[in-house]
Amino acid sequence: MTINPDLQGRSYPAAEVYDVGREKIREFARAVKATHPAHFDLEAAKALGHSDLVAPPTFAIIIAQRADAQLIEDPESGIDFSRVVHADQRFVHHRPIVAGDRLVAELHVDGVRAMGGGAMITTRSEIFVLTGDGTVGSGVSREAVSTTTSSILVRGEGQ
Amino acid sequence: MSTTSIAPVLSDLAVGQEIGGRSITVTRQDLVKYAGASGDFNPIHWNEAFATGVGLPGVIAHGMFTMGAAVQLVTDWAGDPAAVVDYQTRFTKPVLVSDTTGTDEPGAVIEVSGAIGALDADAGTVRVDLTVVYAGQKVLVKAQAVVRLA
Numbered sequence A: 001m002t003i004n005p006d007l008q009g010r011s012y013p014a015a016e017v018y019d020v021g022r023e024k025i026r027e028f029a030r031a032v033k034a035t036h037p038a039h040f041d042l043e044a045a046k047a048l049g050h051s052d053l054v055a056p057p058t059f060a061i062i063i064a065q066r067a068d069a070q071l072i073e074d075p076e077s078g079i080d081f082s083r084v085v086h087a088d089q090r091f092v093h094h095r096p097i098v099a100g101d102r103l104v105a106e107l108h109v110d111g112v113r114a115m116g117g118g119a120m121i122t123t124r125s126e127i128f129v130l131t132g133d134g135t136v137g138s139g140v141s142r143e144a145v146s147t148t149t150s151s152i153l154v155r156g157e158g159q
Numbered sequence B: 001m002s003t004t005s006i007a008p009v010l011s012d013l014a015v016g017q018e019i020g021g022r023s024i025t026v027t028r029q030d031l032v033k034y035a036g037a038s039g040d041f042n043p044i045h046w047n048e049a050f051a052t053g054v055g056l057p058g059v060i061a062h063g064m065f066t067m068g069a070a071v072q073l074v075t076d077w078a079g080d081p082a083a084v085v086d087y088q089t090r091f092t093k094p095v096l097v098s099d100t101t102g103t104d105e106p107g108a109v110i111e112v113s114g115a116i117g118a119l120d121a122d123a124g125t126v127r128v129d130l131t132v133v134y135a136g137q138k139v140l141v142k143a144q145a146v147v148r149l150a
Helices: A022-031 A042-047 A061-072 B028-038 B048-053 B063-070 B072-078
Strands: A084-093 A102-115 A118-130 A142-154 B018-026 B084-091 B108-120 B125-134 B137-148
Touching: A022 B028, A061 A084, A061 A102, A061 A118, A061 A142, A061 B028, A084 B063, A102 A142, B018 B063, B018 B072, B028 B063, B063 B072, B063 B084, B063 B108, B063 B125, B063 B137, B072 B084, B072 B108, B072 B125, B072 B137, B084 B125, B108 B137
Parallel strands: none
Antiparallel strands: A084 A142, A084 B084, A102 A118, A118 A142, B018 B108, B084 B137, B108 B125, B125 B137
8 A cells, every 4th residue: 555645735624622631631641650740739730830730741642643543544545554653753832731721633744755665754733722612613712732743654565 | 759849040051961860661551551541552552462463573662652751851850841842852763661560570661861952042941852762772862852941
């Protein structure tokens, strides 16, 4: 199966809303062996000026990989997930993610490059927090939270 | 548990200065926990037969587990997790995690150390360069965290 070169430049609009919960922040923090009290203790987070528990720096991967799944599961993409290797990852945070945030992600396919029999695919998720009443639709304002960039190598046969 | 440290001050820092280091022990159970917490259930991170079946030497840690755990050195040094405004890495080598279930032994040990790579007084930021090593080899390359200091 070959990777569809027409993927480059494709975008997937914001789909489902991700509600950031306190227990999810605590669970993710424990899973990456984080111990900073701002992930666990509301008073410690507030003492640093945050409105609620603060997510660890790589928490946005949950939302980014959900967005990436739209591409990987797109039958037109030609991507075999069992042959995917994560090559690089970047997070740029415009403001911290905190419990209570309602997040959406727009996915952009920034690069598709043939590598041997496989391909390197670079995607970017623009993650926004919904403000106001938080429902998706016209008239809802949103604020940029994080930009995540990820490259995956889809190994070709024999790679 | 760590305690909240006194936040570093940019004018006290110099390029090359070390921020410390730590060892991260990893077990198969840690990978299952990370899979559940992150939603990444790729079986190469928890099933030996699947991993070897796709040509890997065994079960490997999620790259994002290693990236996520390595930055804790920076978070604790900075004194506020939200101070990390930019964090990137390339994944170059897998971290093989042996099955030590039922023992107190780790399945892998990752060594992390950090040093100041750059200072930007105008932006109020410092770049911390992380060295992340498993079994004598760098598993993350160009692992850089930009920290905004008050």
